[in-house]
Amino acid sequence: MTKRSSITTFLWQGEIPIEVHRKAIKHSYLRIKAQPARVVCSLPRAVSDMDLHVFLQKHSDWIQARWQAMQQNKPVEVTYQQGERIFLWGKPFFLEVQIVDGVKKPSCFTRVDHLVLQSGVDLSTVQREALVYEFFKQEFKKELSAVLAQEALRMGVSVQQWGVKRMKTRWGSCNPKAKRVWLNLELVKREQYLLRYVVIHELAHLWVPNHGPKFYQVMDQYCPPWKALRKQLRF
Numbered sequence: 001m002t003k004r005s006s007i008t009t010f011l012w013q014g015e016i017p018i019e020v021h022r023k024a025i026k027h028s029y030l031r032i033k034a035q036p037a038r039v040v041c042s043l044p045r046a047v048s049d050m051d052l053h054v055f056l057q058k059h060s061d062w063i064q065a066r067w068q069a070m071q072q073n074k075p076v077e078v079t080y081q082q083g084e085r086i087f088l089w090g091k092p093f094f095l096e097v098q099i100v101d102g103v104k105k106p107s108c109f110t111r112v113d114h115l116v117l118q119s120g121v122d123l124s125t126v127q128r129e130a131l132v133y134e135f136f137k138q139e140f141k142k143e144l145s146a147v148l149a150q151e152a153l154r155m156g157v158s159v160q161q162w163g164v165k166r167m168k169t170r171w172g173s174c175n176p177k178a179k180r181v182w183l184n185l186e187l188v189k190r191e192q193y194l195l196r197y198v199v200i201h202e203l204a205h206l207w208v209p210n211h212g213p214k215f216y217q218v219m220d221q222y223c224p225p226w227k228a229l230r231k232q233l234r235f
């Protein structure tokens with residue numbers, strides 16, 4: 001057996017499938033994976049089945065909560081702790097907090113399925129959140145400017161000004177007179193097609209300012225599945 005090889009077995013915790021990897025590592029850890037949905041548990045080779053059972057019991061609340069959140073496709077409340085799951089474009093990432101000696105300017109980036117926060121000193125929850133959202137905003141603006149350009153062209157409208165902010169009760173807003181749209185930065189956590197749906201909705205207001213029947217005719221034309229998409233975005 002080579003050093004890198006691992007032994008994989010399966011077990012169930014209630015109805016939750018758990019994939020167990022035993023390999024040459026020092027610490028046990030848990031992850032939730034999508035497609036197919038499963039919990040992945042990585043263990044050092046020497047951990048017995050009994051110890052594995054104890055480990056899973058100890059973390060059963062964590063497993064249950066995150067499993068349910070994934071099933072409902074909803075982001076869980078984030079407190080920016082190591083290993084926490086954070087969504088970017090509908091895909092879960094695991095927060096990896098790194099303290100690297102000599103790093104002056106903290107940074108945030110993705111690496112495979114990890115969202116890495118790198119800094120020279122430990123950051124507070126508020127600082128971590130600010131760093132994550134700074135990164136999210138860049139990602140969001142890149143995607144949004146492309147989607148806005150595509151949809152405005154397709155729908156034959158022009159936007160004078162657009163912006164991004166975190167909002168609590170709405171996904172977007174539009175001022176038809178000023179031809180200005182705002183999009184909710186929280187959309188960065190959801191699948192890209194939901195951002196596109198919200199963009200089409202806001203641009204449709206450039207044709208019809210209110211939510212009357214004419215507005216929904218425009219939606220039928222440019223975004224036929226709008227009813228199903230709207231359901232996915234209920235606050």
Ligand SMILES: [Zn+2]
Binds near residue numbers: 201
């Ligand atoms: Zn509207």
